[in-house]
Amino acid sequence: MSKVKLIDDLNEAQKAAEARRPSREDAEEAVRTLIKYAGDDPAREGLLGTPDRVVRSYEEFFSGYFDNPADILKRTFEEVEGYDEMVLLKNIDFVSHCEHHMVPIIGKAHVAYLPKSRVVGISKLARVVDVFSHRLQIQEKMTAQIANTINDVLEPRGVAVVIEAVHECMTTRGVNKTDVSMMTSTLLGEFRDNPSTRAEFMSLISG
Numbered sequence: 001m002s003k004v005k006l007i008d009d010l011n012e013a014q015k016a017a018e019a020r021r022p023s024r025e026d027a028e029e030a031v032r033t034l035i036k037y038a039g040d041d042p043a044r045e046g047l048l049g050t051p052d053r054v055v056r057s058y059e060e061f062f063s064g065y066f067d068n069p070a071d072i073l074k075r076t077f078e079e080v081e082g083y084d085e086m087v088l089l090k091n092i093d094f095v096s097h098c099e100h101h102m103v104p105i106i107g108k109a110h111v112a113y114l115p116k117s118r119v120v121g122i123s124k125l126a127r128v129v130d131v132f133s134h135r136l137q138i139q140e141k142m143t144a145q146i147a148n149t150i151n152d153v154l155e156p157r158g159v160a161v162v163i164e165a166v167h168e169c170m171t172t173r174g175v176n177k178t179d180v181s182m183m184t185s186t187l188l189g190e191f192r193d194n195p196s197t198r199a200e201f202m203s204l205i206s207g
Helices: 003-020 024-038 050-061 122-133 139-154 195-206
Strands: 087-098 104-114 158-167 182-189
Touching: 003 139, 024 050, 087 122, 087 158, 087 195, 104 122, 104 139, 104 195, 122 139, 139 158, 139 182, 158 195
Parallel strands: none
Antiparallel strands: 087 104, 104 158, 158 182
């Protein structure tokens, strides 16, 4: 996908999210309905403020729908003195939400790229993780989205993303397996094609 098409597609997705968003009043009423479905009374004292608090928390949890991750990566630096080795930011904490049960996914992301002629501020890598994690997600899709966005915008020689996370949809309900985590990876360019580069990356994130 070209950089221009990627940015256009992400802009359109952002506009669509804004267009389908209901009013705050409608959202608060939906929370009251869920409270009643759970068996409680939304009018009792302890729950009176809950709809407002839940809606405010949703604005934080799902803010990623209203941010364009490509915009975050636009500002780059070319004065790198010829540096072309791996850039790695590891142990990026994130909290996302499972799109199937809307319960937390809690984990860490490791993001690396091999610059071709320019680099990006490392905080921008963490912000890209934040944008995609602040949406309803499955881990496999989130891993690919982060890697593909960095690859398409920065046009490096390679990108690697590994995510390890705990899914509360299976640790607190369903099969109730508490001591498990899920790992996913997307490797592009030299990270996929060059075994030594891939091995270096894997060694660095496991150390």
